Amino acid sequence: MAGIYIHIPFCRQACNYCNFYFSVSTGNKEKFVAALLKEIELTKNYLAGETIETLYFGGGTPSLLTIEDFRLIIDKLQSVYDLSTLQEFTVEANPDDLTSKKVNALKELQAFGLNRFSIGIQSFFDEDLKYMNRAHNSEEGLASVKRVQDAGFANITIDLIYGTPTMNDKHWRENLARAFALNVPHISSYALTVEPKTNLERKIRNKKALPVNEAQAAAQFRILMEEMREHGFEQYEISNFARPGKHAIHNSNYWFGKKYLGLGPSAHSYNTISRRWNVANNLNYIESINNNILRYEEELLTPAQKVNEQIMTGLRTKWGVSITNFQLPIFNAIEKNLKQIDASHYVLKDGVLTLTDEGKFFADAIAAALFVD
Ligand SMILES: C[S@@+](CC[C@H](N)C(=O)[O-])C[C@H]1O[C@@H](n2cnc3c(N)ncnc32)[C@H](O)[C@@H]1O
Ligand code: SF4
Structure with a gap:
């Protein structure tokens, strides 16, 4: 059993806390998709003999892809892998992309096995979203989840961030209450981390943003664990909570040490012997793939x-x-x-x-x- 992860390295706007690899200029999107198709071909032996159990489009922002982009990528995957064995096919989506038109279009991918959405809500309050420089507001967050549910996708996970200095404990409980009211079967929740070289780190250093308080984050982690338990969610990983039987298969397989292939800039792969990670630069990625070269670094595991x-x-x-x-x-x-x-x-x-x-x-x-x- 193995998984395939596809990294979509574009975002509409840079959230100030984020140090995942992405570019806010989408001019190279077509060239990226073409390179990705070629990378699928070039890496086809990496998971030789494995049954493909999960497919995960992460990012960056996969919901910036058009349906045509998705179709091209899935067609190419199907030419190389048997995807009839897929148990879980997840697409990460940002609320601001999930218009009715987009959600309807994404329904088409059900035919290829799409059965799970991961929606980056982060908070249901505008002051937190502004602090994080998110591209959506609280109303869009709520509406996006409902739209995806109305389209027939029940298997939804949402991301929530706590420990934001704009959020007190009462407000955090209210955030969780709104999440529970949506009746989603899975929630991932992370403490806001101030990563080096992010805009958030610079702003805090220059006193242009409120600093993050560790004691507040710890208190909110405690609230998170209590509330989740009370609402029938199991904490199956420190930051991941699921209703019975609804844990994420793809992510859990990382923790079980199963093999996975990561495609796209900065994506990581693991085959039980080594880990490797693709170059985290769109232009370098596109250029080298165009020359039939896979650019990655690799570490053999002792x-x-x-x-x-x-x-x-x-x-x-x-x-x-x-x-x-x-x-x-x-x-x-x-x-x-x-x-x-x-x-x-x-x-x-x-x-x-x-x-x-x-x-x-x-x-x-x-x-x-x-x-x-
Ligand atoms: C790489 S993002 C991709 C999801 C999607 N692009 C989005 O933002 O909605 C995955 C999740 O990691 C979390 N995350 C990323 N950086 C973080 C940070 N510095 N502190 C806390 N959570 C973070 C966020 O909850 C985010 O939704
Ligand atoms: S959190 Fe998501 S949308 Fe924001 S910059 Fe990171 S990958 Fe992009």
Whole structure:
């Protein structure tokens, strides 16, 4: 079983917190699509022999693609892969793109297996959206989800960001209440991170934007966990919540260490032996693919790196890390390191290590303390 991820490297407007790879000039979109079709051809052996379980268009902003663009890409994929085995086909979409016309057009892709939308709501309040420099307002956010539901897509996830200095706790609870009222089966929610070299980081440094307060973000993470539990959502990964049976298959497969092929600028691929990542530059990507060259960097994974990745990702999930599956010296090292961790932060049961709610606040530090070398 394997997944295919396609990175669409364009956005209408730069959200000030974002450090994913994208360009706000869409002039090269046609050339990009042509290069992508060629990349599909050039990488066709990467997942040789694998059944394709998931297809994910992420970004950037996939909803900037026209239906014709989608059709070209899917046709090409179909010429190389058997997509009849797809269980989940997700498109990330921004609310400002989801007009009735666009949503109707996207319905056509149901015939190719499209069965899930990921909508970047971030907040249902205008002051937060303005702080983040989002291209949509709160009304458009609500309307976009309803439009997608009315078009017959029930399997929707929305992204919400907390810890924005414009948002107090009451306001965060209200945001969550609006999300629950929409009756979507999946919600991803992240603490606002101030990434280096983003406009947000510059603005905060120059005192042009309010700084982010870690204590506020922590309090809102606690509210998030409580509210989700109360509303029947399971926290199956630190930032991902689903109604029973509605967890994201594509993303979960990353955490289970399954193979995936990433296409498009900056996309990552994994085949259990190495990780590789495409050049994060549209022009370089297009130019090299036009010359039949795949431009990527690659890292062969050492046994220790593989163990550490399992610790890092597994600890964030409800499935945890099965430490008894590791070879004895590794198991012993992890058990020894566990003694340094606050006992209220984890549970070790039947050889599987998971984090408690308290532990989830320190997931990265706990993982780092358990790493082997
Ligand atoms: C790369 S974006 C793609 C989705 C789509 N382009 C959108 O913005 O609606 C995936 C999600 O990551 C989250 N995200 C990206 N950068 C973040 C940051 N610095 N802090 C918190 N969340 C972030 C946002 O919730 C965003 O929707
Ligand atoms: S959050 Fe989404 S829309 Fe905003 S810049 Fe990043 S990828 Fe683009």
